[in-house]
Amino acid sequence: MEKAFAQWPPSLWSENSLNWNFPEISSSQSYDVVIVGAGYSGLWTAHHLLNLNPSLSIAILDAQQPGFGASGRNGGWCSAFSPMSLEAVAAQSNKQGAIDLQNTLVTSVDEIGAHIANSNIECGWHKGGTLSFASNQLQLDRIRENISMSRHFGFDDSFMDYLTPDQAKDCVRIQDCLGASYSPHCAALQPAQLVDGLVKQLLSRNVQFFGSSRVSHITSHRVSADTSKGSVSIDSKWIIRATEGFTARMKQYRRDVAPLYSYMIATEPLSDSQWKDIGWSNRETVSDGRNLVIYAQRTADGRIAFGGRGAPYKYASRIGSHFDNNANIHSLIEKSMREMFPVIGDSDVTHRWGGALGVHRDWFTSAQIDHKSHIASLGGYVGDGVAFSYVAAKEVATSILGTASDYLPLPIVNHVSPRWEPEPLRYIGINSILRLTNRADETEKRTGRKNRFVNWLLRKLIP
Numbered sequence: 001m002e003k004a005f006a007q008w009p010p011s012l013w014s015e016n017s018l019n020w021n022f023p024e025i026s027s028s029q030s031y032d033v034v035i036v037g038a039g040y041s042g043l044w045t046a047h048h049l050l051n052l053n054p055s056l057s058i059a060i061l062d063a064q065q066p067g068f069g070a071s072g073r074n075g076g077w078c079s080a081f082s083p084m085s086l087e088a089v090a091a092q093s094n095k096q097g098a099i100d101l102q103n104t105l106v107t108s109v110d111e112i113g114a115h116i117a118n119s120n121i122e123c124g125w126h127k128g129g130t131l132s133f134a135s136n137q138l139q140l141d142r143i144r145e146n147i148s149m150s151r152h153f154g155f156d157d158s159f160m161d162y163l164t165p166d167q168a169k170d171c172v173r174i175q176d177c178l179g180a181s182y183s184p185h186c187a188a189l190q191p192a193q194l195v196d197g198l199v200k201q202l203l204s205r206n207v208q209f210f211g212s213s214r215v216s217h218i219t220s221h222r223v224s225a226d227t228s229k230g231s232v233s234i235d236s237k238w239i240i241r242a243t244e245g246f247t248a249r250m251k252q253y254r255r256d257v258a259p260l261y262s263y264m265i266a267t268e269p270l271s272d273s274q275w276k277d278i279g280w281s282n283r284e285t286v287s288d289g290r291n292l293v294i295y296a297q298r299t300a301d302g303r304i305a306f307g308g309r310g311a312p313y314k315y316a317s318r319i320g321s322h323f324d325n326n327a328n329i330h331s332l333i334e335k336s337m338r339e340m341f342p343v344i345g346d347s348d349v350t351h352r353w354g355g356a357l358g359v360h361r362d363w364f365t366s367a368q369i370d371h372k373s374h375i376a377s378l379g380g381y382v383g384d385g386v387a388f389s390y391v392a393a394k395e396v397a398t399s400i401l402g403t404a405s406d407y408l409p410l411p412i413v414n415h416v417s418p419r420w421e422p423e424p425l426r427y428i429g430i431n432s433i434l435r436l437t438n439r440a441d442e443t444e445k446r447t448g449r450k451n452r453f454v455n456w457l458l459r460k461l462i463p
C-alpha cells in the first residue's frame with residue numbers, strides 16, 4: 001500500500017510497517033474520549049482506558065498517521081530508565097516516590113513484553129538487558145556513580161551490576177572497554193511494528209482512528225481539528241493530548257515542550273563472521289558513559305542500529321520533515337559507531353533518519369490530569385518514552401476513570417514543569433547546554449580529565 005504522505009523519513013523501521021492511511025475527520029462528532037496523537041502515549045492511553053472500561057467510545061486523531069512521530073522511528077529500547085535520576089525524583093516527591101516510580105518502570109517492561117507475547121505482536125522483542133560501556137576512566141567513574149546511586153535507593157545487583165572488562169567483552173566486544181554496567185531491565189524491539197500491533201488491536205476494540213487531522217486548539221470538552229475541508233469541532237467528555245515533540249506547534253502550548261532531534265543510522269545486515277567477532281548474542285541494548293547520549297541495538301535481522309542525541313535545537317521549536325536528515329550529525333554518529341565497532345569495516349550504512357523527542361524545562365516526565373476541564377496530557381520522556389509512555393498512560397487512564405480505590409499516583413502525576421523561556425533565550429539556552437555537553441565529552445576524551453566548570457554548569461542546567 002502507498003504511504004499516506006510523501007515525506008515519511010527513510011527509517012529502517014518504516015520499510016514494511018506504518019502503512020496506515022486513515023481518513024481525516026469529516027464531520028462534527030462526539031466521543032467519550034478524544035486522544036490527540038497516535039504515538040505510543042495515545043495508543044497506550046486508549047489501551048489502558050479500554051482495559052478499565054471496554055464500552056468507552058474513543059477516537060484517536062493524528063496530524064499525519066499513527067507512528068509518524070518518535071514512536072515509529074526510535075532506537076527500540078524498551079527500558080526501565082527514565083530521564084530523571086532517582087535523586088531528582090526524590091527531590092520532587094520523596095525517596096519512596098522515586099523507588100515506586102523505578103519499580104513501576106521495571107514492571108512495565110515485563111508487562112509490555114507479556115502483552116506483546118500474548119497478542120502475537122511480531123516486533124522482534126528480545127529482553128537481553130542493557131549494557132553501558134566505559135572507554136575512559138571518567139566514563140567508568142560515571143558508571144560506578146550510577147550504580148552506587150541505585151544502591152543508595154535500595155536497588156541491588158539484580159537491578160544494575162558492574163561488569164569487569166572481561167565480563168563486558170563476553171557480552172559485546174567494543175573497542176577500548178574498561179568495564180560496564182549491566183541491567184536486565186531492557187528489551188530491544190522494532191518500534192514501528194509495535195505501533196502497528198497496537199493500532200490493529202485498538203481497531204479490533206472499536207477505537208476510531210483519523211489521520212491528516214491536525215488539532216489546532218483544545219478547550220474543555222472540545223477539540224478543533226484542521227482538515228483539507230476546513231476546521232472540524234469534536235465534542236468529548238475527556239480530551240487527552242499526546243503530542244510530545246510536536247506540542248509547540250499548538251499556539252496554546254508553545255512553551256510547554258521543546259522538541260530536540262535525535263538521529264539514527266543502521267548498517268546493512270552484518271555477516272556471521274562479523275557477529276562472531278562482536279559477540280552480542282543476547283541482543284543487549286548498548287550505550288556508553290559519555291555525557292551526550294548514544295544508543296545502539298543489534299536488530300532482529302542482524303544489523304546495528306545506532307543513534308545519538310545532541311543535534312542543535314531549532315529556533316522557535318521548529319520541527320519538520322526537512323530536519324529528519326542531517327548529514328553532519330549522521331556522519332558523526334557513523335564515526336562513533338565505527339570507532340566502537342571497528343569490525344564493521346566496509347559494511348555499508350544503509351539507513352539514516354531522525355526524529356523529535358519532547359523535553360520539559362526541568363527534564364521531568366509528567367502525566368497531567370485536570371478533573372475540572374477534563375483535559376489530560378502526558379509526555380516529556382526525553383529519549384526514554386518507549387516504556388515510560390505505557391506507565392504515564394496507565395496513570396492517566398486510572399486517574400480519569402477513578403476505579404482503583406487504593407490508587408497511589410506516581411510522582412509524575414500532575415508534576416508541573418516550568419515553561420520554557422521565550423525566544424531567543426530558549427534557543428541560546430538549549431544550544432549552549434548541547435555545546436557544553438559536547439565540549440565536556442571532547443575534553444574528557446582528549447585529556448582524560450573532567451572539565452570541572454562545564455560539569456558544574458551542566459549539573460545546574462540539567463537537573
Ligand SMILES: Cc1cc2nc3c(=O)[nH]c(=O)nc-3n(C[C@H](O)[C@H](O)[C@H](O)COP(=O)(O)OP(=O)(O)OC[C@H]3O[C@@H](n4cnc5c(N)ncnc54)[C@H](O)[C@@H]3O)c2cc1C
Binds near residue numbers: 064215244
Ligand atoms: C530518534 C529517536 C530515538 C529514540 N530512541 C528511544 C529509545 O530507544 N527508547 C526510548 O525509550 N525512547 C526513545 N526515544 C523517545 C521515544 O520514541 C518517545 O519518547 C516516544 O515515542 C514518545 O511517544 P509519544 O506518543 O508521546 O509521541 P510521538 O510518538 O512523537 O507521537 C506524537 C503523535 O502526535 C501527532 N500529533 C502531534 N501534534 C498533533 C496535533 N496538533 N494534532 C494531531 N496529531 C498531532 C504526531 O503526528 C505524532 O504521531 C527516541 C526518540 C527519537 C526521536
